[in-house]
Amino acid sequence: MQAAFAKLLALNRTFTNIEITANFLIGAPLSQKHHERIADLLSSVEPIRPPKGAVYLSPYAGQPDGTALLETFFEIKRTSRLPVFVYLIQRL
Secondary structure (H helix, E strand, O other), X not given: OHHHHHHHHHHHHHOOOOOOOEEEEEOOOOOHHHHHHHXXXXXXXXXXXXXXXXXXXXXXXXOOOXXXXXXXXXXXXXXXXXXXXEOOOOOO
C-alpha cells in the first residue's frame, strides 16, 4: 500500500493535467491500528501545490456506532496534509 501511495504522489507531482486519488476503508471491524496507519501515512505526506491527490475515506457497512465513525474520519482529516473527503461506496 505504501509503494502504491508513493507512486500516486509521484504521478500527481509529475503530471499537471492528471490527478490520481486514493480510497481507504474506515470503521468497524477494521482495527484502531489500521486507522492510525492511515493517519500516519497522510500526515507525513509532503503537500502538492496546487492541492492534488484527494483521499476518500469509505465507511465500512455495518458500523454499529456512527459517532465513533465520525470521530475516526475527523481525526484522520485533521492530521492529513492532503484533502480528505467521505465517499460512500455502499448503503449504510
